[in-house]
Amino acid sequence: xxxxxxxxxxxxxxxxxxxxxxxxxxxxxxxxxxxxxxxxxxxxxxxxxxxxxxxxxxxxxxxxxxxxxxxxxxxxxxxxxxxxxxxxxxxxxxxxxxxxxxxxxxxxxxxxxxxxxxxxxxxxxxxxxxxxxxxxxxxxxxxxxxxxxxxxxxxxxxxxxxxxxxxxxxxxxxxxxxxxxxxxxxxxxxxxxxxxxxxxxxxxxxxxx
Amino acid sequence: xxxxxxxxxxxxxxxxxxxxxxxxxxxxxxxxxxxxxxxxxxxxxxxxxxxxxxxxxxxxxxxxxxxxxxxxxxxxxxxxxxxxxxxxxxxxxxxxxxxxxxxxxxxxxxxxxxxxxxxxxxxxxxxxxxxxxxxxxxxxxxxxxxxxxxxxxxxxxxxxxxxxxxxxxxxxxxxxxxxxxxxxxxxxxxxxxxxxxxxxxxxxxxxxx
DNA sequence: TGACAATTTTCTGAATAGGATCATTATGTC
DNA sequence: GACATAATGATCCTATTCAGAAAATTGTCA
Numbered sequence: 001x002x003x004x005x006x007x008x009x010x011x012x013x014x015x016x017x018x019x020x021x022x023x024x025x026x027x028x029x030x031x032x033x034x035x036x037x038x039x040x041x042x043x044x045x046x047x048x049x050x051x052x053x054x055x056x057x058x059x060x061x062x063x064x065x066x067x068x069x070x071x072x073x074x075x076x077x078x079x080x081x082x083x084x085x086x087x088x089x090x091x092x093x094x095x096x097x098x099x100x101x102x103x104x105x106x107x108x109x110x111x112x113x114x115x116x117x118x119x120x121x122x123x124x125x126x127x128x129x130x131x132x133x134x135x136x137x138x139x140x141x142x143x144x145x146x147x148x149x150x151x152x153x154x155x156x157x158x159x160x161x162x163x164x165x166x167x168x169x170x171x172x173x174x175x176x177x178x179x180x181x182x183x184x185x186x187x188x189x190x191x192x193x194x195x196x197x198x199x200x201x202x203x204x205x206x207x208x209x
Numbered sequence: 210x211x212x213x214x215x216x217x218x219x220x221x222x223x224x225x226x227x228x229x230x231x232x233x234x235x236x237x238x239x240x241x242x243x244x245x246x247x248x249x250x251x252x253x254x255x256x257x258x259x260x261x262x263x264x265x266x267x268x269x270x271x272x273x274x275x276x277x278x279x280x281x282x283x284x285x286x287x288x289x290x291x292x293x294x295x296x297x298x299x300x301x302x303x304x305x306x307x308x309x310x311x312x313x314x315x316x317x318x319x320x321x322x323x324x325x326x327x328x329x330x331x332x333x334x335x336x337x338x339x340x341x342x343x344x345x346x347x348x349x350x351x352x353x354x355x356x357x358x359x360x361x362x363x364x365x366x367x368x369x370x371x372x373x374x375x376x377x378x379x380x381x382x383x384x385x386x387x388x389x390x391x392x393x394x395x396x397x398x399x400x401x402x403x404x405x406x407x408x409x410x411x412x413x414x415x416x417x418x
Numbered sequence: 419t420g421a422c423a424a425t426t427t428t429c430t431g432a433a434t435a436g437g438a439t440c441a442t443t444a445t446g447t448c
Numbered sequence: 449g450a451c452a453t454a455a456t457g458a459t460c461c462t463a464t465t466c467a468g469a470a471a472a473t474t475g476t477c478a
Contacts, residue, residue, distance in 0.1 A: 049261035086379035095232030108378040109232040115403040169317040170295035192401040194324040
């Protein structure tokens with residue numbers, strides 16, 4: 001697990017370093033960032049830290065990466081995230097999440113930092129209209145139909161039917177929606193989403209109408 | 210190349226996503242992070258944000274990158290490799306590869322540069338002995354049993370049985386082998402391999418005895 | 419040394435973070 | 449129905465953030 005030490009720098013130190021490296025006065029930095037001089041001063045003296053909003057504001061207006069503000073340690077990012085580990089998933093030990101259109105069963109949630117997220121999904125929506133707005137999020141996904149049939153609606157293609165035993169691979173950033181095919185009340189699919197992008201997985205949980 | 214917008218997500222949304230992705234309750238997340246349930250709840254409801262210290266605490270205790278906590282926009286580097294494309298795969302249009310132990314049906318091979326490789330696999334080997342040496346390659350894989358039952362042998366674990374309707378996620382660099390479970394002549398599984406590491410496809414095609 | 423201006427720090431008060439506790443409402447189990 | 453768990457909401461309270469104004473520091477030049 002190779003934890004590299006964090007050399008616990010304070011926000012104040014980081015901020016002062018950024019400021020002096022750019023040769024800014026507090027006033028200049030204040031104008032650029034929109035944060036008052038007095039506040040910046042206090043931060044640099046460790047009499048104050050900043051809240052989420054201010055940090056974001058700083059990061060955006062000064063074009064600084066968040067990780068820079070947090071003096072983050074170098075992690076072993078490139079090492080395999082799952083090393084010699086495994087997890088067995090079934091519906092019983094799955095994490096169930098219910099939305100209007102789908103019932104998700106997240107498999108193998110005990111394994112963290114996976115590159116892929118396997119999800120058994122029960123599809124209830126029977127039409128694009130009932131489904132609502134198309135879903136889009138980062139990454140890619142592969143859907144394999146286990147039971148029933150589905151109709152895949154997407155931003156750039158005509159709807160297409162995918163039957164049990166077939167699968168579809170698509171760019172998740174393209175709007176998409178899965179509904180049951182004609183003649184099916186429900187369908188069960190296995191979905192696998194790439195979790196490469198940060199923040200990613202997530203969107204999965206919310207974006208559905 | 211169609212940069213997907215960063216849609217200014219709130220801290221609350223991000224937090225909830227992280228939590229549900231991991232299948233944590235508020236209480237669990239509270240215990241892991243050291244932040245009280247009431248606070249977490251308020252954050253998720255956007256009635257509160259967090260300050261520097263709490264964010265750092267969260268990041269460290271939950272092993273989350275700061276950039277994940279801030280819905281940072283993605284750079285061109287991270288943009289999807291497959292943009293607005295899709296492919297439908299079934300056994301008929303699959304690329305079939307036969308080895309001693311398995312029959313592979315590579316799905317969606319018309320899409321190149323995918324992050325994941327979906328493969329329907331028919332397993333024939335009935336014992337570890339018959340299988341031969343364990344397989345290992347870079348990346349991770351998730352196997353979902355469609356038909357029959359399998360026994361998963363691996364380097365660091367006792368053999369385990371995985372039945373139809375269940376799945377197993379594992380680090381592919383750990384030696385592994387899939388054979389049919391007792392009482393099954395054959396088994397059919399859907400495998401999805403992360404293709405993150407270069408040269409992965411090759412390994413898939415070769416490594417299997 | 420004494421202006422004088424630019425810069426930085428401190429002071430003040432309003433707003434917010436953040437913790438504790440209790441009540442309420444699902445949801446699920448026995 | 450009784451019961452446990454989970455999520456949310458409502459208070460209450462203290463500590464902290466943070467903007468604006470005032471005070472202190474620093475540097476420059478006559």
